[in-house]
Amino acid sequence: MKVIAMLQRWTRPTTAKLAGLAMLAALVAGVARPVLSAEAAVKIPAPSVDEKPGASRSQTAVFAGGCFWGVQGVFEHVRGVTRVTSGYAGGAASTAQYERVGTGSTGHAESVEIRYDPAQISYGKLLQIFFSVAHNPTQLNYQGPDHGTQYRSAIFPLTPEQRSIAQAYIAQLDGARAYRAPIVTRIEDYKGFYAAEDYHQDFLVNNPTYPYIVINDLPKIASLKAMFPELYRNDAVLVTKGAS
Template sequence: MNPTCDLPGAALAIERDRFPDPAFDLTQATPGEQLAVLAGGCFWCVEAVFRQLDGVLEVTSGYSGGDAASAHYDAVCSGRTDHAEAVAIRFDPQRIGYGRLLKVFFAVAHDPTQIDRQGNDRGRQYRSAIFWADDAQRETAAAYIRQLDEAKAFDAPIATRLVPLESFHQAEAYHQNYAALHPSQPYIAAVAAPKVTKLRQRFGDLLRAPR
């Protein structure tokens, strides 16, 4: 991650009402956990956002889109692997739907109009991607992107890729919950913290109760 990474661009400054609720969502009436895997630039920042949400049980930073042998930080940061920095979100669909997670992903967690970058973090490892686990997730994601296009939520085309989830490799231990453990680190203070603030301002109804 580049500690001089730009703050989120104009696309993320759009008012909340430009982001519709998902017309189609995945929820379930019976108990059971689900997994969402999303990539939106630096996994420290994306993880920090989703850890705030009620119904999210666990968020793990890692790598998706490449093989196990090269799923380590030095290789991924070189840009020579097929991985994206990603987060695996284990959630309770009785409390928060997959579509609602996608709304937060697009509205707060990253700028989906940037191609293979987020601010000054450049390379395919920082691409925007939704790694869908099944056809229902793929269809939900595709439908929501169409909604965002119709709502003209962004001034530039959405570059997020829909990719089948083949594997997710957990990142090194020191990356986990990094933003919460290092709030004064310059990159976290400049990039992750404003996203969490934006989440609290726009989606207060989705936040978990203070512990």
């Protein structure tokens, strides 16, 4: 159990540390169970304001909720979602690289771009999953073990309707005192989304025994399945070809 306690304090590694940390994956998989996440799921009501069905069969949402590995992994298991890409939002294209974003000085947040079919799932329902399962919206500029503005909770609306829905939902949840602390999620202007490096894509699906994933992110997948059984799908929709 000392190993688990140590790993719970780990932050996201730099690229140079990724290979070394992977050597502990088998050990952690043998002693840790996916019940230790610092971002425990919270049951919350559905949004009272949501998008109106339209003719479009494809819409896009951009959310930031800490490490994009777990957030991407959650939405890849949601029915109606057609693609989820890990990346960066909030800063300039010239600084959208993992190592630079990790300094916390670029304005970027680790984010996900979610493409979805509004005939199967709504923007409001995506927000409900985002707020209840994918991350903790009461943690200011951090998520679990990861600290810095690059791990902030943020929504980047692509349309005025998305902005109105997000604002109304945050007000609804705060008014209902759905959490023990106020929601700190920022609604920011959308300046563009920049896909992260290939090795970050589908990271949860491709590395289910990786220490960080076992402790911080597998509990989110279990919560999604338990809390939204009608929306959960076992086979994840993947970005990279040949991912398993």
